[in-house]
Amino acid sequence: MNLGKKLVLGLAVLTTGLSLAACGNLNNSNIQKTDSTTGKQNKKSTYQVTGQASGSQYAGTIKNGHYVTSTSRGLTAGQNGNINNVKSFENGLQSISKPVFAPSKYVFQEGQNLSSDTVQKWLDRKSKDNPEGLNPKDNGSKSPTKRNPIYLQAMEEQDYMEKSGNKLKIKGMTIGLAMNSVDYYRKEQYGAQFETKISDADIKAQAKIMAQTVLARLRQRSQLKDIPIAIGIYKQASNDSLTGGNYLMYSVNKGASLSSWKTMDYQNYVLPEKNGESVPNSNDASAFENFKDQIQSFFPNLSGVTAQAQYKGKTMQGMKVNITTQFYSETEINSFTQFVNEQAQKFLPSGVNIDITIQSTEGVQSFLTKNANEKSYYSHIFTSY
Amino acid sequence: MNLGKKLVLGLAVLTTGLSLAACGNLNNSNIQKTDSTTGKQNKKSTYQVTGQASGSQYAGTIKNGHYVTSTSRGLTAGQNGNINNVKSFENGLQSISKPVFAPSKYVFQEGQNLSSDTVQKWLDRKSKDNPEGLNPKDNGSKSPTKRNPIYLQAMEEQDYMEKSGNKLKIKGMTIGLAMNSVDYYRKEQYGAQFETKISDADIKAQAKIMAQTVLARLRQRSQLKDIPIAIGIYKQASNDSLTGGNYLMYSVNKGASLSSWKTMDYQNYVLPEKNGESVPNSNDASAFENFKDQIQSFFPNLSGVTAQAQYKGKTMQGMKVNITTQFYSETEINSFTQFVNEQAQKFLPSGVNIDITIQSTEGVQSFLTKNANEKSYYSHIFTSY
Incomplete structure (x- = not known):
């Protein structure tokens, strides 16, 4: 047994005798390994958690020293x-899960119930060979407006676990359905790409039908029969968007029939504004322009300055600013980061989360971040010995 | 005048009436623009600084809204x-400059005295056409041991400024001479690469001669005649090293003859140890191995885990850990970052600066950092809206 292995065993391991459910803190140091009384550690699975849970972050699940990865990760x-x-x-x-399954109470586990095969079948079109397909049958048309588009692009399962005996038991699940706002397709292999645009109304109508089908199928599995299952409907941004999409609505379901949907009023925007796509608050846009002007005049050859901004209704929730520069020297990056810090405090909205990343072709050079309730930015410069 | 311009002028600008030299704080808000009394702002250069100086960080120089970049940046x-x-x-x-020219007192400026032409001539070999060359004449030999290698690979000038009247005046300078430990050369264009290894003794001997020459040449310039000039001798790591090199020695000079040299006892190492190159403290190496074992078993397919470690004598000063993974999902990166945080606190040395960067082919996913005097790590995950 090498030193590495010994230390693995020395780690606090999540097994019997541990009450996870009620405490607000999953700190490993509170978790005791009790298999030593039986000596049968090789026959039982041992669980750990990845770290200390807080009100805002889940602890994740480690089984026999390995992180429990999703059984259907990344399928589209x-x-x-x-x-x-x-x-x-x-x-x-x-984010949808947190108010439903509190991070202080539940351990997060990547989805383990839907296998890769199952998800692939569900994402495919319905057909004679694939009766479980959630996307509509191919109607033979190649016309952007007449064909049946692929509505459902991706699915994600997240499991929320509690300790039960010496196991983690699933106590809640969240399913995400990622719906296309644009379905990209080709009329022939390697041919040109065409688009079918899908309206929000169609997205919602299709998603509700699919959500009901998914929910009913999940309820047929014995261990998912009675747990709360939240379902979120995500609208994908188009491929040329500089942001991701947004969740339109979600429901939290106790039974096999869908509960009511709750609307989610988040929207992502790109700054500076382009093609007449304006952000809900024009002050934010002009403040960003001022910030950008300052930043861009700093170096002789600068620099892309763009941002993703998230809004809830008319109120900005946060920004992710991306500054791309040439490769500059360490002292130049130091000075530039200081300068960006000053200008961000001066021009960018206060009271929201802001991340600023400065990168060159060599990768990330430095970054700055502040939370909504902070005034000044934390900054870090990536260096090398 | 657009809004951006107006705000530039509204910025505190560094001109007359300002005492920079004595205060320990170069906060822009203390700096007043006084040209408004003359109305001649277009005829005078206006200076700003990049941000607030602290005991550990210099404020940099901005002239007429633009950062003052080096006149000879990046020449090798x-x-x-x-x-x-x-x-x-x-x-x-x-780092050499800070104890000599305190950041609270001096403003940093990228080197402005040595032009690109001058530095290029000094870096080239001495020849009939280039009498100023600091590197030795080509003696015609192509033999690794008989040829005259290129000793001096790069030069860097850094200026340390104080306010004088309504200008910034140079009050100190630091020159870095980057010496090759290996000189890479080709016997013919596009031919195979050969190496001439250069001993530490040769590096030091050559560097001392060059430093004296550089110092004497600088003293001939009127504004550099009387200022303190620090010179640092840097030994470049070989091209296949995963760290940079280190400074061997420095001197701080008042006159035209070199003062005594002070040895710098820093060394960079790579972990895990390879090819029998061991770090000065074997406990550090085994602690890192334990950390690495933990990290590598987390995901099914992991993950390079390496580190740069800096030592002063036998004592570690800091580590920069680099973890490369596949592209994992956001929730996987969250969990992984938590886990790395726990393992780093458990295994990596306390009392030193540690940066941990987690990256995939998509770029930096997250990073963790702590200062020597901190126990827990600050962590940040790069996300997208």
């Missing part, structure tokens, strides 16, 4: 052409 | 094959 109906969609779909689903 | 004798050298050469030079 065709290629997902906008990485922002993937990221915001996953993050947003956890 | 031939290509520099190890980006870590570039970064640590620049950062290290500022």
Whole structure:
């Protein structure tokens, strides 16, 4: 047994004798490994959690030293052409889960109930060979407006666990359905790409039908029969968007029939404004322009300055600013980061979360961040010995 | 005048009536623009600084709204094959400067005295056409041991400024000489690469001669005649090193003859240890191995885990850990970052600066950092709307 292994066993491991459910803190240091009384550690699965849970972050599940990855991770109906969609779909689903399954009470586990095969079948079109397909049959048309588009692009399962005996037991689930706002297709292999646009009304109508089908199928599985299952409907941004999409609505369901839907009023925008797409608050746009002007005049050759801004109704919730520069020297990046810090405090909205990333072709050079309730930015410069 | 311009002028600008030299704080808000009394703002240069100076960070120089970039930035004798050298050469030079020219008192300016032409001539070999060359004449030999290698690979000038009247005046300078430990050369164009290894003794001997020459040349310039000039001698790491090199020694000079040299006892190492190159403290190496074992078993397919470690004598000063993973989902990166945080606190040395960067082919996913005097890590996950 090498030193590494010994230390693994020395880690606090999540097994019998541990009450996870009621405490507001899943700190590993409170978790005791009790298998030593039986000596049968090789026959039982041992669970750990990834870290300390807080009110805002879930602890994740580790089984026998390995993280429990999703059984159907990353499956999509065709290629997902906008990485922002993937990221915001996953993050947003956890945001929906947090008020339903409190991070202080539940342990997060990547989806383990829907296998890769199952999800692939559900994402495919319905057909004689694939009766479980949630997307509509191919009606033979190649016309953008007459064909049946692929409505459902991706699915994600997230499991919320509690300790039961010496196991983690599933106590809640959240399902995300990522719906296309644009379905990209080809009339022939390697041919030109065409688009079928899908209205919000169609997205919602189709998503509700699919959500009902998914819910009914999940309820047929014995361990998912009685747990709360939340379902979130995500609208994918188009492939040329510089942001991901947004969740339109969600429902939390106790039975096999869908409960009522709650609307989610988040929208993502890109700054600076382009093509007449304006953000809900024009002050934010002009403040960003001022910030951008300052930043862009700093170096002789600068620099892309763009931002993703998230709004709830007319109120900005946060920004992710991306500054791309040439490769500059360490001292230049130091000075630039200081300068960006000052200008951000001066021009960018206060009271919202803001991340600013400064990168060159060499990768991320530095970044700055502040939470909604902070005034000044934390900054970090990536260096090398 | 657009709004951006107006706000530039509204910025506190560094001109007359301002005492920079004595105060320990260069906060822009203390700096007043006084040209408004003359109305001649277009004829005079206006200076700003990049941000608030602290005991540990310089404020940089902005002139007429633009950062004052170096007049000879990035020049090297031939290509520099190890980006870590570039970064640590620049950062290290500022570390040498800080005790000599206190950041609270001096404003940092990228080197403005040595032009690109001058530096290029100095870096080239001495020849009939280039009498100023600091590198030795080509003796015609192509033999690794008989040829005259390129000793001096790069030069860097950093200026330390104080306010004088309504200008910034140079009050101190630091020069870095980056010396090759290996000189890479080709016997014919596009031919195979050969190496001439250069001993530490040769590096030091050559660097001392060059430093004396550089110092004497600088003293001939009227505004550099009387200021303190620090000179640091940097030894470049080889191109295949995963760290940059290190400063061997420095001197702070008042006159035209070199003062005594002070040895700098920093060394960079790579972890895990390879090819029998062991770090000065074997406990650090085994602690890192334990950390690495934990991290590598987390995901089914992981993950490079390496680190740069800096030592002063036998004592570690800091680590920069680099973890490369596949592209994982947002929830996986969340959980992984939590886990890395726990393992780092458990295994990595306390009492030193540690940065941990987690990246995939998509770029940086998250990072963690702590200062020497902190126990817990700050962590940040890069997300997208």
